[in-house]
Amino acid sequence: MRNMVGRVTNVFTRRHLLRIGGGALAGAGLLGLSGCGSDSGGSSDGADLRATFWSGDQAFSDSMQKGFKTIEAQRPDIRVSAQFGPFNGYFDKLNTQIAGGNAPDIMRMADQLSQYADRGVLLDLEQFVGDAINLDDWDETQIAQGRWEGKLVGLTDTSNVHAVIYNAALLNEINVEIPGDEWTMDDLADFATEVAQTRDGDFWGTVDSGGNLSLLQVMYVRPNGKELYADGGRLGFQKEDLIAWLTYWDELRAAGAAPPGEVSAAGGGPDSSLLVKGQCPLILGTFSNLLPQFKQLIDSELELHVVPTAAAGSRPGSFVRPGTFWSASARTDHPEESAFVMNALINNPDIASTLGQNALTAPSKRVRDAAKANADDVQLKGLEFFDMVSSRYTTPLDTPPPPGDQEIRDLLDRANEDIAFKRIRIDEAVDGFFAGAETVLGQQ
């Protein structure tokens, strides 16, 4: 620094050159890196596809990876890179990717299908039917489930029904019997109270499901002859219905049969559920294809059971629901390859039948037969249960959930939580819920 003026000119020039060179390299590096970022384009010799899905258990993830390898072997011009994780947070991540213009080519979808379809995110697959996509042994209803406003935006991957999973061994231990298939909400209340009284401390007879929109639909609204959403995307039930529902759960909490707000607010995935922690003998709002997943988490005798209904003699509230869909991004660079991969995942018996429980209720009959041959006992139990419930305890549901459904689920969850923590009266919570739901549905 002392030689700032004068001689320094020489030294500066050398370093000057080095630094410019360095700066240029760094700049070029930056630009180069951003160029080879994460676009799903292919090199000219083939397609690089990205597929995302959520996975509840390791077996499924492994089978999916193997499936992709098989597909790559059949079509050497396709390379699939799979990204998967737990269900919790899957859609937040997907939204971020879509917002960044970085949507995966192939995505697993569920109830949220309409949300994305309505906004033009999903590719219309109709053009590939009969060609890359083969639906000849599908049931028409299952094809229709993936349609939104005339476009085929999702291929149904599997069907399931709502279910209760309970710990038979635990019930044996505490000497309480679970009521039969046609049990009502009152029966659930009695059962839960009885169970909670068998032990001191953190032990309850039921999960607090006041904030569970699906259970509101299946246990209460539908048995009472109404639907969750009416035509035109409005709510199909009234404030009295919701007041009755939330009061029911409030009373269960007061009786100690359901856990207090603090426990339910802890959240987390299946591995933090009360069933798995041994603090409750059942999980109320799950699905018929999730038995293997829970079996992995708790080493006990688990059984499937029908969801309780509102009152004796009401019409069945369950319905055969499309479990998951496969969809392609509307902006994919490789529509035909994406369609091929999805078709293989769903319709190719060799691949699809290895994908666990879901394949047993797949839309394609060929796949169902192949899966049955490979299924283990736990999976067959799930299939048996599905067949039994779908034939006896379901009524068909025509209207898929409209866009905004996800936000309404959150509204109900928060309303129930507010009541559980005594922050608000039930009628106030219901007013708030209806106001919020109307705003959400009105905005879509």
Place this chain on the structure above:
Amino acid sequence: MTVSRSITRSLSGEGRPPAFGHERSTHPRQRRRRFRAGERSAGYVFLLPWLLGLFVLTLGPMAYSLYLSFTDFDLLTPPEWLGVGNYQRMLQDDRYLQALKVTLLFVATSVPLKLAISLLVAALLNKGIAALDLYRAVYYVPSMIGGSVAIAIMWRQIFGSDGLINQVLAWAGIDGPSWVSNPSYALYTLVLLGLWQFGAPMIIFLAGLRQIPQELYDASSVDGAGSVAKFFRITVPLITPLIFFNLIMQTIWSMQQFNSAYIISDGSGGPVDSTLFYTLYLYQEAFTNFRMGYASAMAWTLLLIIAFFTAVNFLGARKWVHYEDVGGR
């Protein structure tokens, strides 16, 4: 010092031949001007990568976000112009007001406590402890890792209903609540997490404390001052510039907290929105509820709020910050 002195001397035309050069004997002024011309363009070239980053990665997106704040943008379809609708909506949105309340409460609780703790620990360390480097490093480590997802997950475990804290309390026979899912306590677990990261301001205070000449303390001992008096009459006034710096930095940092709230509340904003930090609500609106326009409006409002607090701090600083080169008050 040397540079400016020599330049000053040369500029004033003292005309001594350069002591260090065998360079051209042109007039010093001309030589410097030519040199400066080269220096200027060199400077810009060095700055180029950084300038690119500034415009492309920072200012550009900020401008786009400002535009989005006046639109209705659901991430998936093109934005529609809305005018000030998003800003009006904020004023009537209960959850927004709740988020504001929670964030301000967090800042008001954690920032003063954090400054106090870091100053105290720095003062203790300054007493000349053996292995000072070790302590400094150990206390600084939480600042480096504290903002991470891994630590937040661990924190959630520790303060959960079956977590470490409750297990320890159980030994003492106390049945602890679930700290992270109880609305009365959840926010304070986040405050604790913030306080745990006191290392960064502490290091700054430590550096500042070392600058205080020992003679001042010695002189005050002669006047009969005890440690407390020394601390409040000598130490604190002399490091007010650092307190001011840390106050501003910590306020800004706290207002922007996201990770900890997101992980500990499982993305929901905590039991009954008790941990709904401003940024968390912003995230929910943007990415879960497809209201990016509204979220952008919230982001810019946050900028204004932080700017306001910073301005208030700067104005207030004239009253209580003593810089060394300003004459005594």
